[in-house]
Structures are given as structure tokens and as C-alpha cells.
């Protein structure tokens with residue numbers, strides 16, 4: 001199982017991608033061996049064919065040439081299988097990245113609707129880069145293996161002329177990789193800053209011209225261009241050094257073979273064969289590796305680091321509670337460290353089976369209280385528990401909160417209600433007063449959409465239901481029907497009231513009045529809370545009467 005989280009180490013994650021699938025990796029290696037047939041045969045065939053032709057053994061020469069051709073057919077078959085098996089290693093990585101990052105983007109996405117699209121694009125980049133890295137590393141390793149085996153078969157001493165400069169070049173390149181990655185990352189950031197400054201400036205062109213602020217705008221964007229230019233220069237320096245080092249590592253073996261191989265007793269065929277290994281196989285593979293690691297590898301690293309940074313902290317494990325007896329003890333909550341608390345040292349008990357209405361003026365904190373009870377926000381001080389479990393860690397199936405405008409997917413009403421027996425779905429819709437809504441309907445008005453969301457909550461079997469002005473788009477009679485249905489359904493019902501009539505139906509009412517909170521029955525509150533008496537009287541003067 002490979003998992004990607006905010007604390008995942010990228011190297012470990014990529015390593016696990018292989019480790020988790022030993023069967024597929026074995027198949028990948030075997031097919032890569034088949035694909036690498038020419039990397040082994042090329043020099044040997046050239047050497048033997050040249051020596052055979054120069055000694056007038058035409059049949060032997062032709063046979064070696066034919067063998068070389070045959071190895072390319074093997075390579076073609078192996079290459080196809082390599083692509084197929086590589087997909088079985090890469091695709092699960094993509095799936096894990098996609099699941100984790102889309103989930104993270106959805107959690108954080110309320111303020112950033114483009115987050116999901118961005119995460120999706122970045123995962124595609126990571127997938128392509130990962131494929132590129134594996135491809136180039138594999139190609140180099142097998143080219144090296146093939147060349148070493150081939151040169152050993154030709155004349156083992158020649159390895160001393162080929163391998164040391166090549167490995168030195170490779171070592172120097174690998175050594176430069178972290179610096180290359182750093183500079184590439186810096187360039188990427190500078191590039192994004194430039195783009196952002198251009199968007200800002202172009203969007204404000206009218207205002208800039210009107211206020212005569214052109215110079216300031218030019219300096220603002222110009223500074224970012226300069227930073228990007230410097231970053232590009234620094235990147236170019238390492239890239240140039242890298243090319244020089246690699247070039248030396250790749251071309252030095254050719255000179256050494258030409259200069260010393262004949263002195264060591266190599267025939268012209270063996271010299272040509274060894275050069276074929278170096279020039280046809282090793283050098284292209286080395287440059288391919290350099291661009292694979294230097295470009296795809298760095299892109300992979302940077303993209304994964306970004307995807308990881310965008311992930312929200314891991315959610316705490318949820319727990320099932322025994323019942324939903326809810327308690328708030330000394331709960332204080334503010335939106336931000338410097339904001340005044342919306343809820344201040346609140347103590348509240350909502351016993352199992354309670355029907356509670358929450359009333360108060362607009363903006364007083366009713367929705368915040370609903371979110372605290374649902375565990376969607378966590379108190380700064382104090383605690384909220386449901387059945388003894390912190391509300392934020394309560395099993396998601398045990399509570400449901402319906403906001404003012406609940407989401408409804410595209411699709412039929414039945415699809416929105418979930419995987420239930422059609423008769424149950426019909427009963428739920430009838431119970432909440434949506435008898436007119438057809439299960440196969442797809443086009444719904446706002447009130448019916450809300451009714452569908454309410455029916456979904458009704459079917460959900462959650463013992464704690466919180467309606468946060470969820471019926472405000474319905475008329476008073478429809479609202480009454482919904483609340484009655486939920487009250488009769490059983491469990492605890494908390495209704496953030498849009499109309500005072502919701503309070504009349506509830507067994508208990510909570511009045512939020514600034515940070516002062518008073519709870520009681522309708523009658524008790526008429527006497528105890530001037531605000532409540534006022535709200536009730538405003539709605540219907542007869543309600544102001546204390547009986």
C-alpha cells in the first residue's frame with residue numbers, strides 16, 4: 001500500500017511504488033532485458049562481422065549482421081511489453097496522488113474553486129515525469145549492462161578505457177543534481193511571480209493610467225522580470241557545467257579506445273565494436289539519463305513537493321460514539337486570533353432525543369454554533385463532545401448538518417438520495433413534504449433541490465441532525481412539515497431557526513444574544529429574555545404574551 005500525505009518523504013514514496021509491486025517490477029525488468037538485446041549485441045555483432053568480412057568469411061559476417069537485425073525485433077517486442085508493465089507500476093501511483101490531492105483540494109477548496117483542477121493537472125505532470133524518470137534510468141542501466149557484458153565478451157581489458165571516464169562523468173552529474181533541482185525550483189517560483197505580477201498589472205491598467213502610476217507599476221513588474229532573469233542565469237550556469245562534464249564523460253572513452261585499444265592487441269573489429277557500444281548505446285543513454293533526471297526528475301520532485309505542501313494536515317481518526325448526548329463545556333471560538341469571539345465560554349447540554357431551536361439576530365453566531373456541534377470547526381478553548389467523543393472526531397455517519405443551500409449533484413433525484421430501496425426513498429420524500437418530487441427528475445427548482453438534500457439527510461440514519469436555516473427557502477407550512485418529519489424520525493434535532501415558528505415547535509430554545517446565551521422553553525424565555533420576547537413579538541404580537 002503506497003500512501004501520500006503531508007509528511008510523506010518523496011524518495012520513500014517513490015521507492016515504495018516499486019516495493020509494493022514486486023511481481024510487476026520483475027516483469028518490467030525481464031521485458032527490459034529483452035528490449036535491451038541490441039545494447040548487448042551491437043558491439044559484438046559489429047566486431048565479429050568486421051573481423052569476418054576482413055578475413056573473407058562472408059557467411060559468418062552476414063550471420064552476425066542478421067543477429068543484430070534480429071535483436072532489434074526482440075527490442076520492439078520487449079519495448080511494447082515494457083510500456084504495458086510500466087503502466088501497472090505508474091498508474092497506482094497516479095491514483096494514490098489523485099485521490100489524496102483531490103480530497104485535500106476539496107477539503108480546502110471552499111475558498112479556492114480552482115484547487116481541484118490545479119491538483120489534477122499537477123498529478124498528470126507528476127505521472128508523466130515519473131514515467132520519464134523510470135524510462136531514462138532503466139534505459140541507461142540496461143545500456144550499461146549490455147555494454148559491459150559485450151565488452152567483456154570482446155576484450156575485458158577495454159572496460160578500463162570505457163568505464164572510468166563514463167562513471168566519473170555520471171558521478172559528477174549526480175552530484176550536481178540537488179543544486180540543479182534547487183535552481184530549477186527557484187526559477188519556477190520566479191517565473192510564477194512574474195506571471196502573477198503581469199496579471200495584477202494588466203487587470204489594473206485602467207486605474208494605473210488614471211492615477212499616473214505607470215512608473216511604479218513598471219518597477220513592480222520589472223523587479224520580478226529581473227529576478228527571473230537572474231534565476232535563469234543561475235540555472236544556465238549549472239546546466240552548462242553539467243553538459244561539459246557529461247560531454248567529457250561520454251567522449252573521453254572514444255579517444256581512449258582509439259588511442260590505446262590497438263596497442264592492447266584489439267583487432268579493428270573489436271575497436272569498432274567497442275566504439276559501437278560507446279557511441280550507439282552508452283552515450284545516447286547517458287544524455288538521455290541526464291535529461292530524464294535533470295528535467296523529468298526535477299519536475300517530479302518539485303511537483304510532488306508542491307502537491308504535498310497543498311495537502312491539509314491529516315484528519316484525526318473518527319470514532320463511533322455510544323449515543324449522541326452532546327455537551328459544550330467552556331467553549332470559546334473566534335474567526336482568527338485577533339477577532340472577537342463569536343462564542344464565548346459557552347456551556348450547553350443537548351440530551352439524547354432533544355429538539356432544540358437556536359434563535360438570535362443575524363450574524364450573532366448561530367451557524368458557528370451549529371458548526372461547532374457538527375465538529376466542522378474546533379473550539380479555541382473548551383470542548384464539544386457527542387456521546388463522549390470530541391465532535392470533530394465523531395464518526396461521520398452519526399451526524400448530519402444541512403446548511404441553507406445544500407449541495408445536490410447533477411443526476412436524478414434517486415442518484416442523489418443514494419443507494420436505497422426506491423420505496424424507502426419515496427417514503428422519505430413523502431415524509432418531508434416532497435411527494436411531488438419524482439425519483440427520476442433531474443431538473444429541480446431551488447426549493448425542491450433543498451428538499452432532496454433534506455430527504456438525503458432523513459434517509460441517512462444519523463442520530464444527530466442539525467438543520468442550519470435549511471428550510472429558509474421553503475414556505476412556513478413546508479418548513480413545519482420538514483421539522484415535524486425530522487422530530488418524528490427520532491434522534492436529536494438541532495434547528496437553527498429562520499422563523500420564530502421553529503422555536504414554537506421545539507422542546508427547548510436557545511437564544512443567542514451577543515455572547516450571552518439563554519436556554520429554556522418558549523414560555524420561560526418570554527419572561528427571561530427580552531430579546532426573545534422581542535423576536536417573538538416581531539413575528540406575531542400574540543406570541544409576546546406570557547401564559
Ligand SMILES: Nc1ncnc2c1ncn2[C@@H]1O[C@H](COP(=O)(O)OP(=O)(O)OP(=O)(O)O)[C@@H](O)[C@H]1O
Nearest residue numbers: 335342360361362363364365366367368369469496
Ligand atoms: N468563515 C468566517 N470567517 C470570518 N468570520 C466569519 C466566518 N463565518 C462567520 N463569520 C462571522 O462570525 C459572526 C457569526 O456568524 P454566523 O454565520 O455564525 O452568524 P449567524 O447567526 O448564523 O448569522 P445568519 O443568521 O446571518 O446566518 C459574523 O459576524 C460573521 O461575519
